[in-house]
Amino acid sequence: MTASAQQKDSFPVQAKIEHGVIEGLYDTRSGLQLYLGIPFAKPPIGDLRWKAPQPLEPWKDVLKTKAFGPRPVQAVVFGDMNSRSNGVSEDCLYLNVWTPAKRNTSGLPVLVYFFGGGFVAGDGSEPRYDGASMAKKGIVVVTVNYRLNIFGFFAHPELSKESPYKASGNYGLLDQHASLVWVQKNIAAFGGDSKKVTIAGESAGSIAVSAQMASPLSRNLISGAIGESGAGINPTLAPVPLIEAEKIGSEFAKNAGYPTLAQLRALSTREIYEIYNESKRFGFPSVIDGYFYPKTIPEIFKAKEQAQVPLLLGWNSAEIPGGAFMQGLPYSEENYIKKVKEVYPNHADEVLKLYPHGSPREIEVSATALASDRFIAYSTWKWFDLHRKNSSQPVYRYLYSKLRPPLVDQNKVPGLAGGTVDKQDAPKMPEPVGAPHACEIEYCMGNLDLVKEYAWTKDDYAVSETMQNYFANFIIRGNPNGDNLPNWPAAEPNDASPPVMILDVISKAVDAKDDARYLFLDKAYKNN
Template identity: 55%
Template structure:
C-alpha cells in the first residue's frame, strides 16, 4: 500500500467472520451493531449410531461456514402454546448454539451468558425470541443459547446403552449436550470477544433445573463462574433423577412395546415414530438418571456435601407458579375439596399442611390451593436449591420473588383474564429484555420499567457476581439457614424478609419421608 493511502475498512462479511477451533464462521450484523452467529455446531449430529451416545466432537470444515440462520430444533411435538420458534424445522440433528456479541475483536474479554431453554425436557429451542441474546449483548455481554436433546432422545436409559458406554451409564444425553456446549464455549468464546473465565450459566424451568444439574455434575462444575436459576431445580423434585436401574427398566419396557428387541433395532426406527410412541398416554416420562457418570449421586446429596460448583448464585421463582386445578383437578377450590386433597397427599400430616395453607373459608381456599400447587410444582425445589447452596456453597446467594403479573392481552389475541400473580415463565422476556418480541400482551410503561430493572440486576450479576448497582434498590445476599432477605421484583422493587420459610421447611420434612 502506497505511503499516505488510507487503509480500506473491512468488508461487512470480513467483519462478521470468526475463526473457531473447527473452522471459519460467517455471521451477520443486526441494525444495533451486534454481531450474530446462528446455527453453530458444537457437537456432531447425534444421528444413526450416535443416537443415544455422549455428544461427539464436531468435524472441522474447510472454507467459510455460514452462520446466519438457526439450526433445527430438537425432536419434539408442538406441546406449549407460548413457544414460538425461528428455527429451521425439527430434526435429530439439533446440536447447535447461537452467539450474540457486541465485541469488535477477540481482545475484549467480555462476560458471557449461556442460557438453557425451558420446556419440561420435552420441548423448547434456542431460537425462541424470548431468549434472544441481542438485548443482553447491547449491555456488554456475549450471549449464547444452546440446543440440547429432549424427551426420549435426550433421556432414554436402557441396559444395552449402559453396557456399550465406556462409563457404564445411560440417559442424561440432554445434560451431556449442555456440558459439551460449555466445553465449546471454554474453547471458542474468546474468538467472539468473550472471556471463558467469566461464564454465567442460566435458564428457566427445565433450563433452571439444568443449571442446578450442571452445578452438581463433576463434568461441568469447573466450566462456569456463576449461575442463575429461574423457577426450577433438580433438588427434591418430582422430575427425578431416577436410579439408573429403574430408568433402564422403563427403557426396556418402552423398547419392548415397539417390538424392538435390540438396541440396533431401536436405533433403526425413524425418529418421528419414536417421538410419537414416547408421547402416548401411559408411557413413563424419560427423566434424568443417577447414571454414575454425569450424576455420581443425587443432586441433593451433592449439595448437602458441598461438592457442587462453588459459584455465586442468583435464583428465584414467581408468585403464581401454578394454578389451583393443578392440585384439585376439575373440582372447585372449596375448603372441603382442598382438605380432601391434602388429606390424600399427606395423611396424618394433613393438619400441619393446612395450618400453613389455610382453607377455613372459600376466600382462603383458592389462594391456598394455588400456593400449594405452585410449591409442589416448582417453588419448593427451587427454594431447596437456594437454601442448600447458601449453607454449603461458600458463595453469595441472591434470592428473588418475581411478582409482576403480565398485562392484558392485545385485542388481536383475545380477552383472556389476566392472572392475579406472576405465572410460570412470565419473567423471561422481562429478565432478558425481550418484551417487544412477544406480541401477545399489551405491554405498558410499567412493564418496561420492571424489565429494565430486572435486566440490569441480571447484567450486573453476569459481569461482577453481584446484582447491585447504582440507581437500583439494594439486593442483600440471603443469610444461610434462616429467614432470608428476598428481592420482590415488581413495579416497586424492594428487599423484604422471606415470607414462606415455614411452608418450605414443612415440605422439606415431608419430601424426606
C-alpha cells in the first residue's frame, strides 16, 4: 500500500526524536502509526561518498515522514523487486517505522529488518518487508536502507588513508550499524524498548545479521537475531583482508580511467553507476578492516566475542536449482559423476555418498542440495554451529519447505530473488524440487496479501501464520514457542542430529539428517 493510499484513512501524527520533530501517519484502519523515510545519517554525497555514515544535523521545522525515501543506487538486478520508494539516489540513508503504540505505550519489542539482494540491490520499501503485519503482533518494526555495490563496499588505499580508523569499504554495513545506534537513541519515541531489539534479514540481509552479531561496534546493541539463508562465512560473501579489497578497488579505479580518489569523488552518480555496470562486477567484497570486522566471523565466534543473544535461523529446501552445479548438463549419472569429480577430485566418492545418484530424479534432488549447500545453506549451518557451541543462548534452526503456488500471470516466471520476469526473457526452469531462495520472506513477515504475483491458497496462509507467529514470539521473548504451535526445541551444543523445524503446511520438528554434508563442506572450505 502506498502512503497516498493510506492517507485517506489517516491523520497526521508527530514524534519528537533526537534531531527534531517528525510527522507521520496514524492509520485509523490498522491502528498503526507509520513514519516512512526518516533520515538516520547525513546524505552520503559529495565529500561523504565512501565515508562512514556521519551524524545528522538537527532540523528546526517539522520534518514530513510520510513516504519512503529514495532507494540506494542500483540496477534492476533480480527480476522486479517491486520497490515502493521515491526514486533512486546516493542520498538513501532513510529508515521506516511501523508502531502499534498508543499515547502511553512503552517497552514494546523491536524488529529491525535488513533487506536482501546480494549487497547490490534491494531496499526497505519492498512490499514483502512491510512492517504493518508484524506491528499488529505488538512489535515496533523498522526497515533500513543501506548503501550498495560500488557506493557501499568500495575500498581504496586513499580512502583508507583519509579515514580516522585507517580502513575503507564496509560502508553498507556501517550504515546498518548507524541505524542500530539510531534505534537505541530514538525507538522509545515510538513505544519501543531499546533493550529488546531483534535484528533480522534474508540472504544479504541475513549475512548482515551475522556481521552485526560479530562486529564489536554492534554486538551490544541487539538482544536477538534472526537469519534467513545466509551468513558471511566462506564461500558466501565472506569479508576479505583489507589489502586485498584495496587492490581490487585500485585496479577497478585504474581500469575505469580514474585512478585517484579526487577523480572518483568528482564523478556524477550517473558516471559511477555506468562505469560500475559496464564492469560487470557483482558488487565488492566486505572487508576485515580492523574496525567493523576485526577478524573473520568464525574467528570471532570461536573466541566467544559475538553478541551473546538468542538466534533463530534456517534456510530453504531448494535454494537454487541443481543446474547451477550441473552447469547446464542434463541430469544423467554420467554427467553428475563427471561434475562431482571435477569439483571434488580428491573426495568424489565421499560426495557421491552424501549426495546420492540412483535415478535422474535423485540426481536432480542431490544436485539441487549440493548447489544450495555451496551457495548459501552451508554458510548458514556454520553460523548455527558456531553459535550453539560458543554461546549459552538458545539457537533454533528451521528448514523452510513450502512449495510456491502458481503465478497469477502465466506469462511470467519467478525471479531469482523475488519479483517476476517475462517468460520469453527467461530460460526454461525445471519444476522446483523444494522451496527456492527468498520465497519465505512474505510468509514470515505476514505479507502474502501485499505480494500480488502469486495465486496464494489457504495452505499458503496457514504456513504464513505459523511462521510469522514463531518469528513474532521469538522477537517478543527470545523463544519461538507459543500457543497452538508445534513445539520447536532449541539445539544443544554437541547434538550430532539437532532438531530442525520443518516449516510447511504441517510444520514439525525432526532430527537433522543431512548434517554430515555440512561437516564435509566445513573441511572443504577450511572453516573448521
